[in-house]
Amino acid sequence: GSQSGDSSGNGLSIVVIPKGTTHEFWKSIHAGAIKAKQELEASGQPVKIIWKGPLKEDDRDEQIKVVENFIARGVDGMVLAPLDDKALVRPVETADEAGIPVVIIDSGLQTDKYASFVSTDNALGGRMGGARLGKLLGGKGNVLLLRYAVGSASTTKREQGFLDEIKENFPGIKVLSSDQYAGATRDLAYTASQNLLSRYGNEVNGIFCPNESVTVSMTKAVRDIGKGGGMVKIIGFDTSVQSLRDLKSGDVAGLVVQNPVKMGYLGVMTLVEHLGGKAVAKRIDTGVALITSENMTEPDMRELLNPPLEKYLGTGN
Amino acid sequence: MNFPRLGSREFLKAVRPFAGLFVVLLLFALDGELRSLFFKGSNFKMILTQTVIVAIGAMGMTMVIVSGGIDLSAGSVVALCSVVTARLIEQGHGLAAVLTFTVLAGGLAGLANGGIITTVRMMPFIVTLGMMGIARGISKWLANNQTVNPESCCGADLCRCPGFSMESVKQFMAYESPLTFFPLPDGVWLALGLAVVMAVVLRSTVFGRYVFAIGSNEDTARLCGIRVNVNKVAIYALAGAFFGLAGVMQFSRLTQGDPSVAIGLELQIIAAVVIGGASLSGGAGSIPGSVIGAFMMACLANGSGIKDWPNYMQEIIIGVVIILAVGMDKVEPFIQRLFKRQSSSN
Amino acid sequence: MNFPRLGSREFLKAVRPFAGLFVVLLLFALDGELRSLFFKGSNFKMILTQTVIVAIGAMGMTMVIVSGGIDLSAGSVVALCSVVTARLIEQGHGLAAVLTFTVLAGGLAGLANGGIITTVRMMPFIVTLGMMGIARGISKWLANNQTVNPESCCGADLCRCPGFSMESVKQFMAYESPLTFFPLPDGVWLALGLAVVMAVVLRSTVFGRYVFAIGSNEDTARLCGIRVNVNKVAIYALAGAFFGLAGVMQFSRLTQGDPSVAIGLELQIIAAVVIGGASLSGGAGSIPGSVIGAFMMACLANGSGIKDWPNYMQEIIIGVVIILAVGMDKVEPFIQRLFKRQSSSN
Amino acid sequence: MPEDSSSDPALPRLRIDRVAKRFGPTIALDGVSLEVAAGEVHALIGENGAGKSTLMKVLSGAHRPDAGSLTLDGQPFEPSDPLHARKCGVAMIYQELNLAPDLSVEENILLGREPATLGWISHGERRRLAKRALEEIGQSQMPLDTPIRALTIAQQQLVEIARALVGEPRVLIMDEPTSSLTQVDTENLFGVIERMSQRGVSVIYISHFLEECQRVASRYTILRDGQSVGTGVMAEASLEQVIELMVGREIDEIYPRTSRSLGEPVLELSDVAGLVKPSCVNLTLHAGEIVGLFGLVGAGRTETLRAVFGLDRLAKGSVTVFSREATHSTPAKRLANGVGFLSENRKEEGLLLNRSVADNLTLTRLGAVTRLGFVSDSAQAATSGKWMARLDVKALSAAQSVGELSGGNQQKIAFGRLLHHDARILLLDEPTRGIDVGSKAQIYRLMNELAGQGKALVFVSSYLPELLGVCDRIGVMCRGELSEVRPVADWSEQQIILTAVGQAEPKEVAA
Numbered sequence A: 001g002s003q004s005g006d007s008s009g010n011g012l013s014i015v016v017i018p019k020g021t022t023h024e025f026w027k028s029i030h031a032g033a034i035k036a037k038q039e040l041e042a043s044g045q046p047v048k049i050i051w052k053g054p055l056k057e058d059d060r061d062e063q064i065k066v067v068e069n070f071i072a073r074g075v076d077g078m079v080l081a082p083l084d085d086k087a088l089v090r091p092v093e094t095a096d097e098a099g100i101p102v103v104i105i106d107s108g109l110q111t112d113k114y115a116s117f118v119s120t121d122n123a124l125g126g127r128m129g130g131a132r133l134g135k136l137l138g139g140k141g142n143v144l145l146l147r148y149a150v151g152s153a154s155t156t157k158r159e160q161g162f163l164d165e166i167k168e169n170f171p172g173i174k175v176l177s178s179d180q181y182a183g184a185t186r187d188l189a190y191t192a193s194q195n196l197l198s199r200y201g202n203e204v205n206g207i208f209c210p211n212e213s214v215t216v217s218m219t220k221a222v223r224d225i226g227k228g229g230g231m232v233k234i235i236g237f238d239t240s241v242q243s244l245r246d247l248k249s250g251d252v253a254g255l256v257v258q259n260p261v262k263m264g265y266l267g268v269m270t271l272v273e274h275l276g277g278k279a280v281a282k283r284i285d286t287g288v289a290l291i292t293s294e295n296m297t298e299p300d301m302r303e304l305l306n307p308p309l310e311k312y313l314g315t316g317n
Numbered sequence B, C: 001m002n003f004p005r006l007g008s009r010e011f012l013k014a015v016r017p018f019a020g021l022f023v024v025l026l027l028f029a030l031d032g033e034l035r036s037l038f039f040k041g042s043n044f045k046m047i048l049t050q051t052v053i054v055a056i057g058a059m060g061m062t063m064v065i066v067s068g069g070i071d072l073s074a075g076s077v078v079a080l081c082s083v084v085t086a087r088l089i090e091q092g093h094g095l096a097a098v099l100t101f102t103v104l105a106g107g108l109a110g111l112a113n114g115g116i117i118t119t120v121r122m123m124p125f126i127v128t129l130g131m132m133g134i135a136r137g138i139s140k141w142l143a144n145n146q147t148v149n150p151e152s153c154c155g156a157d158l159c160r161c162p163g164f165s166m167e168s169v170k171q172f173m174a175y176e177s178p179l180t181f182f183p184l185p186d187g188v189w190l191a192l193g194l195a196v197v198m199a200v201v202l203r204s205t206v207f208g209r210y211v212f213a214i215g216s217n218e219d220t221a222r223l224c225g226i227r228v229n230v231n232k233v234a235i236y237a238l239a240g241a242f243f244g245l246a247g248v249m250q251f252s253r254l255t256q257g258d259p260s261v262a263i264g265l266e267l268q269i270i271a272a273v274v275i276g277g278a279s280l281s282g283g284a285g286s287i288p289g290s291v292i293g294a295f296m297m298a299c300l301a302n303g304s305g306i307k308d309w310p311n312y313m314q315e316i317i318i319g320v321v322i323i324l325a326v327g328m329d330k331v332e333p334f335i336q337r338l339f340k341r342q343s344s345s346n
Numbered sequence D: 001m002p003e004d005s006s007s008d009p010a011l012p013r014l015r016i017d018r019v020a021k022r023f024g025p026t027i028a029l030d031g032v033s034l035e036v037a038a039g040e041v042h043a044l045i046g047e048n049g050a051g052k053s054t055l056m057k058v059l060s061g062a063h064r065p066d067a068g069s070l071t072l073d074g075q076p077f078e079p080s081d082p083l084h085a086r087k088c089g090v091a092m093i094y095q096e097l098n099l100a101p102d103l104s105v106e107e108n109i110l111l112g113r114e115p116a117t118l119g120w121i122s123h124g125e126r127r128r129l130a131k132r133a134l135e136e137i138g139q140s141q142m143p144l145d146t147p148i149r150a151l152t153i154a155q156q157q158l159v160e161i162a163r164a165l166v167g168e169p170r171v172l173i174m175d176e177p178t179s180s181l182t183q184v185d186t187e188n189l190f191g192v193i194e195r196m197s198q199r200g201v202s203v204i205y206i207s208h209f210l211e212e213c214q215r216v217a218s219r220y221t222i223l224r225d226g227q228s229v230g231t232g233v234m235a236e237a238s239l240e241q242v243i244e245l246m247v248g249r250e251i252d253e254i255y256p257r258t259s260r261s262l263g264e265p266v267l268e269l270s271d272v273a274g275l276v277k278p279s280c281v282n283l284t285l286h287a288g289e290i291v292g293l294f295g296l297v298g299a300g301r302t303e304t305l306r307a308v309f310g311l312d313r314l315a316k317g318s319v320t321v322f323s324r325e326a327t328h329s330t331p332a333k334r335l336a337n338g339v340g341f342l343s344e345n346r347k348e349e350g351l352l353l354n355r356s357v358a359d360n361l362t363l364t365r366l367g368a369v370t371r372l373g374f375v376s377d378s379a380q381a382a383t384s385g386k387w388m389a390r391l392d393v394k395a396l397s398a399a400q401s402v403g404e405l406s407g408g409n410q411q412k413i414a415f416g417r418l419l420h421h422d423a424r425i426l427l428l429d430e431p432t433r434g435i436d437v438g439s440k441a442q443i444y445r446l447m448n449e450l451a452g453q454g455k456a457l458v459f460v461s462s463y464l465p466e467l468l469g470v471c472d473r474i475g476v477m478c479r480g481e482l483s484e485v486r487p488v489a490d491w492s493e494q495q496i497i498l499t500a501v502g503q504a505e506p507k508e509v510a511a
């Protein structure tokens, strides 16, 4: 793949393909990738980072097209957050055949034709959320799980981790509903949350939300019915400007956070190492943490919560 | 105004969307579980609020469809305008300016639609399909591919908070007291007021009749001296303005400008308009019908959400209802004959 | 067959989609960066493969649109059939059975569309809008709200692997050697073959002529002894069968049955058909045109994808091109006059 | 001679000077000149495709002329669009109906000139104006709130006429206003025209019924191939002269009749009734005869033919075709049995306007142009060429869209389809509607020929002279019932009309 025209002059060209582009999570991944690029350039290894998400988010077919188009274009390597753990198998294998190594980030893929897999332990994240919720409720009460979207491997693992934790360690807690899907956008998630709450609003004590859009929407819906401020304990996943506000105000009882900057950074770094001929670990964990209103002022949590995005992505546009 | 006679074809047509709604509510009332959960003031308040965006969009779309056109760019324009609202708030404009400029932005997109449709004489389906991509692209560009959260710049350290009109815009869709029917959010009142105004405009102004004439037979309208092109441009621009307003509501609902919101909204809006009695070949339709159509769809979604049916059931049911609501037309001849027999036996 | 004269209106109409494609390729060739990256055999192979699903869908849609209808359920039916394929493979059916039953499933959805449209005499837009929700719902139900991955049941410990036809289906869209033009995946050949067959069917069989007649004027067609309803049902059913086949291809592409795939695909397919010269009011259109339309859209997406443009640029450009490609019609009179002047000066 | 106070009597009201117009390769107008004085009724006469409608569309602002000038009351007149023309006082009744089917009668009459203040329609005023316009043409009983689509074609035509009268036009153009009117309504219309002309309105009257032109017009102009070939005072011209100028040759006999022998009964209707109309029709049609059906608008002739052809459902009665009972049927089966139907409404129902002449001609019997299972374009073109030559169709080629042809030529294509189908029973609903005299003669000749070949024809028409000239037997329909079908010789014109208006029946019962 390194015979392609545009990589000769300015070093390696690497494409980073997120699942989508509008969630703030992906912005942090982007920042991490740029961070890696800056460090590599400083150390004399020029790298061109191409940031390209699928046109229609949450559309597997679109992401496959993006991967294919970059195989055709002939980049040196790919960092990919697969929308689906199976659908992206063939494109990744095709890339491998064409001599383009791929590092998988964020969400797993059911093949071994990749260079490395850099991500959070999502099941662990789900379990951490479950444990926290269980403790907050004192081991009894009713909880809800609003799932994210069909087929997303990372969130499915979190949802499973959460359910496993509740089932194994908190037998006194009843899961009221765990088969509703929020859908891919905040708007869909908000409507789904409202409708779920108009049924269970009176009996629910705790809610687990497996990603950012569901967390924000569910919190808003809970506030709408007048149960904000901790009357219903909400454990969310990932951070955004809004969910941090909610954490501060006490509407959200805890957020399980990943380290997306690290994920983007390690994704690119690992790929470059691999391209340089070095052996890289097949699985790299970027860690999870649970943030509550108590520990959110601690320095390392702060770093997690407010990644210096501007530093890497520039301000504004 | 002359009101259609009871049992006449016009009467049945005007009443059809209400009948559809009535049937849906009746079915819900028959279900014991739903009866208590669905028929609550607070729940209706929520449904009304969920209806606002589709209803406002449906008012614009009704005009377009009655005039024989279609606007597939509605969803994208709503997303675009939600981003425009966010950006305007961010820049510290007041409520009036935010509303005006957002509505203008929507109107501009509509103007482009109408302009291309009339000057190049192209099918509205294609032009607005193109505009669907264009508006979506522009909204992503404007939003820098992210959601735009204007509040975020309103930290405590800033003396002149640029997002000072945020709270007023948020108010449109905010529940003040979530457990009662009143007070309804401002957005609901706004939508109701607009519906009344638009119903009268479409029914009793020269412009409104021209909309029907153009949709019924464009050549005739032209030969009768109606400036078809000017009117069409006005129709699309006005519809765009409504989508712009719906964009403000969309922002208010999410409290953020989201360039990827409202995908497929155009089909929901079109469905509402058609359930409300409009004909896609033009010349027929009404604002009250369309608004009721939007409300009926929201009721359905809410009801099946409450009943904890899986999502797929909900999709199937809404699909079936769309077909049934419009297909009811075909049952009318029977009802009509029934009425006729009664009146003749008197 | 008699070929239309050079410069005649028919000629320009037939040639239009090709001209559009030519313009797109020319623009790409002018760009230094794209020239080397885009015009590569391996890249064209990818574009062709990416075209297959839309192209197969467009063949069915062309018939529907030429007959004066529209099918908004195409995307949902494709998703449904990708799930059906997955389930059939899971149950251990052979390749022939999988293909047959999936295509039948699609045909059944189309049959339902056509049946309702003709017996209840409803607008196709509404019926297929309803079917869009219904098919999507059914596919989610069939898939149990998950993606269906038939391979997964094919563990080493199972003696009779139930997914034995998986590999053959996957083969349709598999790149054997990603860096060369040949061999093309089977799916591309299948689509090309079908295009030839369908072009002849639509152009030169009695059924094909009936499709045009119905789209041109249904009343006239009825008066001329064409069994309009029977033919319409056949048209929608056949179109459904094509969407079913596209579903198999969709499965092959994702190697999984995905109930949430192909959202909005119907609009892409319709755009391809219309770019290919069809009229949404019926009576005009052609298979080669539609296939070229699909190919052109894939070229555009590929080109702007390769060129590192941000997503929003891509969406805007595709939107603009849809409008331009169809609007080219209006430039024709000028071209026509040009040709005439030349031929008269000879 | 009525005087118009507003204009100088020396100036013609309207002057058309060397106007030319072409549509692509078709030269529709090739330097036409014409003068109309105030208060004059001017007949514009010409074959199908001569350019009459095009000239009038230029006048009404629907088309822009390529060359030439128009003058209205001495002022240059360049209508940019129909609105402009109407404002200048030029109103037009178009040949093809131009109504908004979803709007009510009242709304259609005042479409484009609603009485309004600041954009708000004044409903009362609109109603008043609409009523007045309808009263003027003697149609005060027309329901004002009914949507147009619920009216019959004749009623629709009347609405169009009413619309043209709104707003006091200076020039009123009527393009075949009587093509679907009955005699009574036609008489009414003539009254209107007279009153208008007395008021100083200039009327341009286009019709293929030359007697009508003779009755209402004071002067005439003849168009041929887009050129004016003659003009003069109507009273001084003989019909033969006019026809010769129009057609460019002499027509020896308009209603040819060769002797023919009556064959077997091929179509028997007994007590046929539709859902609404007809209520009772009994008819036996023999091979080799032409049976005419006369009646007023709404008498149910169209419905009778539609029901027989299988387009509408039959409520009761039976239909026997070629001695085989086949009451309930579909158009497909009827066509297969050799029954053909020509619709009175070629634009809405009779033709595929955006398809080629060839497709339209061969559609019912594509089998004849199918080779090895595929429709052969060359066979289609050859077959169509044959019929086009036979019917003298004016078209560029068999590949031209039917929609681009003139009205009369379109009608010929619709007729030609029955010939290609080789139908043995032809149900013809107003086959000569909108056709010029030359072509009419041709169609009569053709009908005569077909009957001579042993085919059976039902000929529905509202134009009595042609029925009397062509048919062997005539039946009259009134309110859904068909009278006794008698040989032409047994009818007098007077009797037919009395029967049609329903006044002959009591006498018959008494006798």
Ligand SMILES: Nc1ncnc2c1ncn2[C@@H]1O[C@H](COP(=O)(O)OP(=O)(O)OP(=O)(O)O)[C@@H](O)[C@H]1O
Binding pocket: D023, D026, D027, D028, D046, D047, D048, D049, D050, D051, D052, D053, D054, D055, D095, D404, D405, D406, D407, D408, D409, D434, D436
């Ligand atoms: N819009 C058009 N496009 C192309 N050709 C046209 C158009 N309108 C009229 N023509 C052609 O112009 C010529 C004159 O047509 P026009 O309708 O004026 O005839 P006419 O005298 O009114 O005939 P008729 O008695 O049949 O109504 C015809 O050859 C017709 O085919």
Ligand SMILES: Nc1ncnc2c1ncn2[C@@H]1O[C@H](COP(=O)(O)OP(=O)(O)OP(=O)(O)O)[C@@H](O)[C@H]1O
Binding pocket: D151, D152, D153, D154, D180, D277, D295, D296, D297, D298, D299, D300, D301, D302, D303, D304, D306, D312, D344, D345, D462
């Ligand atoms: N089923 C139908 N669908 C559409 N139009 C119809 C139908 N039946 C009748 N018509 C139209 O209604 C009009 C009135 O037809 P009807 O049979 O009542 O009168 P008629 O005796 O044929 O009168 P005329 O031919 O003089 O108008 C006709 O112009 C016909 O085209």
Ligand SMILES: [Mg+2]
Binding pocket: D052, D053, D054, D095, D175, D407
């Ligand atoms: Mg004419």
Ligand SMILES: [Mg+2]
Binding pocket: D301, D302, D303, D344, D429
């Ligand atoms: Mg009739």
